[in-house]
Amino acid sequence: MTAPGSAARTLLASLLRPRARRLWLAGALVLLQRGAALTGPLLVAYTIDQAVPAWRTGDRGPMTGVAIGYLLCGSASGVLRYAFVTVSARVGQDVLLDLRVRVFGHAQGLSLDFHERYTSGRLTSRITTDVEALRGLLDEALATIVTAAVSTVYITAALLFLDWPLGLAAVLVLGPLAWTMRSFRRRSTRVYRGRSSAMAAVVARLAETLGGIRTVQAFRREESEGAAFAALNGAHRRTNGDAGLEMARYVTSSRLVANLAVAALVTWGASRVVSGGLELGVFAAAVLYLRQLYDDPLRLGGVADAYQSAAASLEKIAALLAQRPTVPEPAVPIPLPPPAAERPGRSVTFEGVAFAYPAGGEVLSGIDLHIPAGQTVAVVGPTGAGKSTLAKLLARLHDPTAGRVLVDGTDLRHLATAELRRTVVMVPQDAFLFSGSVAENIAIGRPDADAGAIVRAARTIGVHDVIAALPDGYDTDVRARGTRLSAGQRQLIGLTRALLAEPAVVILDEATSSLDLPTERAAHHAMRTVLRGRTALVVAHRLTTVHLADRVLVVDEGRVVEDGPPAALLARQGRFTSLHRAWRAARPSADDPSHGGDRGSGTLGGEAGAC
Ligand SMILES: Nc1ncnc2c1ncn2[C@@H]1O[C@H](COP(=O)(O)OP(=O)(O)OP(=O)(O)O)[C@@H](O)[C@H]1O
Numbered sequence: 001m002t003a004p005g006s007a008a009r010t011l012l013a014s015l016l017r018p019r020a021r022r023l024w025l026a027g028a029l030v031l032l033q034r035g036a037a038l039t040g041p042l043l044v045a046y047t048i049d050q051a052v053p054a055w056r057t058g059d060r061g062p063m064t065g066v067a068i069g070y071l072l073c074g075s076a077s078g079v080l081r082y083a084f085v086t087v088s089a090r091v092g093q094d095v096l097l098d099l100r101v102r103v104f105g106h107a108q109g110l111s112l113d114f115h116e117r118y119t120s121g122r123l124t125s126r127i128t129t130d131v132e133a134l135r136g137l138l139d140e141a142l143a144t145i146v147t148a149a150v151s152t153v154y155i156t157a158a159l160l161f162l163d164w165p166l167g168l169a170a171v172l173v174l175g176p177l178a179w180t181m182r183s184f185r186r187r188s189t190r191v192y193r194g195r196s197s198a199m200a201a202v203v204a205r206l207a208e209t210l211g212g213i214r215t216v217q218a219f220r221r222e223e224s225e226g227a228a229f230a231a232l233n234g235a236h237r238r239t240n241g242d243a244g245l246e247m248a249r250y251v252t253s254s255r256l257v258a259n260l261a262v263a264a265l266v267t268w269g270a271s272r273v274v275s276g277g278l279e280l281g282v283f284a285a286a287v288l289y290l291r292q293l294y295d296d297p298l299r300l301g302g303v304a305d306a307y308q309s310a311a312a313s314l315e316k317i318a319a320l321l322a323q324r325p326t327v328p329e330p331a332v333p334i335p336l337p338p339p340a341a342e343r344p345g346r347s348v349t350f351e352g353v354a355f356a357y358p359a360g361g362e363v364l365s366g367i368d369l370h371i372p373a374g375q376t377v378a379v380v381g382p383t384g385a386g387k388s389t390l391a392k393l394l395a396r397l398h399d400p401t402a403g404r405v406l407v408d409g410t411d412l413r414h415l416a417t418a419e420l421r422r423t424v425v426m427v428p429q430d431a432f433l434f435s436g437s438v439a440e441n442i443a444i445g446r447p448d449a450d451a452g453a454i455v456r457a458a459r460t461i462g463v464h465d466v467i468a469a470l471p472d473g474y475d476t477d478v479r480a481r482g483t484r485l486s487a488g489q490r491q492l493i494g495l496t497r498a499l500l501a502e503p504a505v506v507i508l509d510e511a512t513s514s515l516d517l518p519t520e521r522a523a524h525h526a527m528r529t530v531l532r533g534r535t536a537l538v539v540a541h542r543l544t545t546v547h548l549a550d551r552v553l554v555v556d557e558g559r560v561v562e563d564g565p566p567a568a569l570l571a572r573q574g575r576f577t578s579l580h581r582a583w584r585a586a587r588p589s590a591d592d593p594s595h596g597g598d599r600g601s602g603t604l605g606g607e608a609g610a611c
Helices: 006-037 040-056 061-109 112-117 120-162 164-211 213-218 222-274 280-321 387-394 417-423 438-445 451-461 464-468 487-501 517-531 566-572 575-586 604-610
Strands: 348-356 362-371 376-380 402-407 424-427 505-509 535-539 551-556 559-564
Touching (some): 006 061, 006 120, 006 280, 040 061, 362 559, 424 487, 517 535, 559 566
Parallel strands (some): 376 535, 376 551
Antiparallel strands (some): 551 559
């Protein structure tokens, strides 16, 4: 069978090495168990050639010895088999647990650009289908392979011991059998790998379609998604059929070779018995051994599937584990200087920053920016201008391709991840809620926060009443039936998280989705609360948000084209003024704090195209 590639072998070795002692024990148990199980034919030879003739002369001793020998070997074989299965199953389960935890931990540590490339469906497939494929290897295939190898050595030795010409002839037949196995291996490798990839594609599609079920239903894509899923299943069925065909070919050809060999050897042995060249008992034992000897290659064929699937899956998992974060933890972190007592927050500097996503051209270039501690900066501009990318660089979700991003003079690349996450907190457009209580969800930025601190933060943000009205208040499971929080409420929870985490630098990627006026006012108030006393970069889609800022950056095609206080920019009659006008035209009252009406929901992102 094809051995897994070197990365997969290294991975398997790293999984098995910590369990070496139990593996040695399992190996010793197999040696003993096969020894006990394969003594049977030797006892048959002894019975026919020695014990029965002795009994005929009135000596029952040898037969009694044979009976006791049978009993002991049979019992020992059973007990040893039980012990072997128990030990190897424990090793298998431990390896799988270790592997799953390792893959999950590794995937979590990989940078955002990896996750943007490698879909969650593919990751699910690695942790489920591929780890399960390894289970097939550990549960059955490995034991079968080791048992077959040990049995072949034992049986060959026993046959040579009983009658070396017969033993030699039997060994020679192993050659053609090995050849059939080799050609089966060559053909089946491709087929089994194809089947494993087809299955992975089915799982990945399933995860992705169900993950995006709202979009699927909203755009009536059920039929086309169903057709795509059926096509993938069809491909999987075809590869399954091919695998079955290969196996049938192998079983037929190797059985044919084995049966021909047994027939020839039995005829030859029988002729020697007749001519007196071979004892009857030895002949009987040889026949019993021959069957077992040629059955082992067949058993190996039976587990080839599990072996090949595991080899293919191990390779995929090894390739995933070989991915390195593109935003690595510094080898020797540099701590931030103590915060200045006189000013809240920390300063932020972009120094000659440029950035390109791995699979695309430059989306930011020539960014030179200094944000003093405590300043709130709103970033506005057309859709796709690079606003969110700028925010992601400050959160170090990516590293710039040129230049540096500094907080209080320290390059983000030199900050320990824990300190970075404590200092800079990003509130994304849509706050993701993990399964668990509302309180746990609020506390993710500060897990040691007590209930009082959580409630205080929620009150300050203005979301306490919403939470208190939930079926179990702060203990309500956010994923439980009937507790769907609205987009606006999720935003408020996201802001409460940020407030509780008390970062020196906060990044708000304002949601583009429009909210009803009361929720929008609540969100506005919450933002004002979170921004107070911190350095802030706000990707703004509404002019009400811009009103919160000390300074506005207008970004277009990856460059900062205007920079200054909102009033000064308005006076300049430039890009910001056009944006402002477009906003006022689309939403003359609702976005302006001086008005109280409730109109449509124009947002800067949407209007920015006019700019
Ligand atoms: N993960 C990614 N891989 C490749 N290109 C990306 C990725 N994310 C964004 N881009 C591209 O980078 C450019 C800037 O995107 P970015 O999200 O920063 O714009 P934005 O100004 O925040 O837009 P919006 O207001 O619509 O959110 C766009 O051309 C976008 O297509």
